[in-house]
Amino acid sequence: MSTVVVSGLGVTSPSGLDLDTFWANLAAGRSSFTPARALPDSGVIAAEIDEAADFSGLPIPVPAACDRNAVLAVSAAMQALADAGLTQGSVAPERIAVILGNGGGGLTSLDTQYERLFVENKRPHPFSVVRAMGSSSASWVSIACGAQGPCFVIASACASATHAIGVAAQLVRSGIVDVAITGGTEAPLSRGTLMAWNGMKIMSRTGCRPFSRDRDGLVVGEGAGILVLEREDHARARGRHPKIAVAGFGCGADAGDIVAPTVDGMARAMRAALADAGLSSRDIDYVNAHGTGTRANDMTEVKALREVYGPGAIPPVSSTKGTTGHALGAAGALEAVATVLAMTHSVAPPTANLTEQDPELDIDAIPLRSRAMPIRAAMSNSFAFGGLNASLILRHVS
Structure with missing residues (x-):
């Protein structure tokens, strides 16, 4: 392939x-x-x-x-x-x-x-x-x-x-x-x-x-x-030398509630994307979260990340929806573009408006200010009503 x-x-x-x-x-x-x-x-x-x-x-x-x-x-x-x-x-x-x-x-x-x-x-x-x-x-x-x-x-x-x-x-x-x-x-x-x-x-x-x-x-x-x-x-x-590859894609359905997300469904999509990319969770330097700002979505997504990462450290995670809003069917595209730009600039964008993190969410959510950091591989998540889950893995071209 x-x-x-x-x-x-x-x-x-x-x-x-x-x-x-x-x-x-x-x-x-x-x-x-x-x-x-x-x-x-x-x-x-x-x-x-x-x-x-x-x-x-x-x-x-x-x-x-x-x-x-x-x-x-x-x-x-x-x-x-x-x-x-x-x-x-x-x-x-x-x-x-x-x-x-x-x-x-x-x-x-x-x-x-x-x-x-x-x-x-x-x-x-x-x-x-x-x-x-x-x-x-x-x-x-x-x-x-x-x-x-x-x-x-x-x-x-x-x-x-x-x-x-x-x-x-x-x-x-x-x-x-x-x-x-x-x-x-x-x-x-x-x-x-x-x-x-x-x-x-x-x-x-x-x-x-x-x-x-x-x-x-x-x-x-x-x-x-x-x-x-x-x-x-x-x-x-044709003389182009792109820096970023779409390395993996995973998707699936909760087959559960039409509006309430599930930890298992989100985690399955992330694991499938990692497997498609031939990477482990430890290879991911940054996660662009679905992160809608609703209580249920944010909590479930962080629990799903914990399910994927186990007791180890989850890489820095931010949601760009605090800047762009939630563009519904276009959200994953804006976030994929944001993730490619983050990898190109070696800067993780912040989670805007995050003045005090929910103590139940055990992640480094990059509050308020962007962070210079190498991003060799990144994950971008989208989780939709209907229990429809999708994740992309992007990586630098070697």
């Missing part, structure tokens, strides 16, 4: 519309939370991209048919391709896959059209179906990039992007494709979606504080993260 390397990255997020800004905000632990535009005066906060962000220059031939989640994906994909030094025609288009994670599909378009139909008593827009369909983001990326290989979306709630990256890596590793454009996208900050999340009583009104004694919930966010994956020999043949 071939080594699968990360040759390009792209990001469109509340923490930055480009890699440099994104990394600067992550490393500084700067949160991106503001009052939710869709629910003014409600007290609900969200992690939203600046309203002034301009996406008009993207290669989208029919903008009226494009939901915001696809726009964010195309923006990040074009950055990633440029970062990888790939142009249309440099790789046979049928050898390029597009595998994205998306938890909800065109949620903004759905909300808009339901209001148009049921409140304004008007016909839905003629492009309503193609805006809302769950696969639209992958289709628009394939159109923008000229990719004609396997193209689909994986929808597994908050594990969607991590599943997508893992599957894409396997397609490249097996030789089915030469290049995969992968990651995730989500634009869930519509009135209806935010009200639905608010109804679950797990959203913070003050800010996401993973692992903190006073944590009180998550902050829903939007964004897209894209990685370009290819075989190491393929990258080197």
Whole structure:
């Protein structure tokens, strides 16, 4: 099996519309939370991209048919391709896959059209179906990039992007494709979606504080993260020398509760990823946790890490959701990008807003300030409603 390397990255997020800004905000632990535009005066906060962000220059031939989640994906994909030094025609288009994670599909378009139909008593827009369909983001990326290989979306709630990256890596590793454009996208900050999340009583009104004694919930966010994956020999043949490999992927289901996570399920995914990478838990220098800031998730994830590590020391662990918010189906992609950048810069990003750690959580959670440290191998976790668990192992290319 071939080594699968990360040759390009792209990001469109509340923490930055480009890699440099994104990394600067992550490393500084700067949160991106503001009052939710869709629910003014409600007290609900969200992690939203600046309203002034301009996406008009993207290669989208029919903008009226494009939901915001696809726009964010195309923006990040074009950055990633440029970062990888790939142009249309440099790789046979049928050898390029597009595998994205998306938890909800065109949620903004759905909300808009339901209001148009049921409140304004008007016909839905003629492009309503193609805006809302769950696969639209992958289709628009394939159109923008000229990719004609396997193209689909994986929808597994908050594990969607991590599943997508893992599957894409396997397609490249097996030789089915030469290049995969992968990651995730989500634009869930519509009135209806935010009200639905608010109804679950797990959203913070003050800010996401993973692992903190006073944590009180998550902050829903939007964004897209894209990685370009290819075989190491393929990258080197075109003059690229990537530093980071996707070494392992593990996933599984709890087969238990639809919302309550389990220690065993999380631990199985981590162990499977380590086994796929041919590494032991002791080889991991840093863990980018799922770390949503809810009491149940943070506690269960730390217990699962303890299950994997036993009585020995768990490596430093941080959650970047204190900076980016929880981008649902795109969360794992933003976190994979963050982990690659952390390994490249030899700096572990902090857990933002962590002023006093929950004493029941026996981890080094890198509070408030980033930490310079060598990161030869890292783990990135995503654990979703429905008991859907996924872990990635990233390592330096030797």
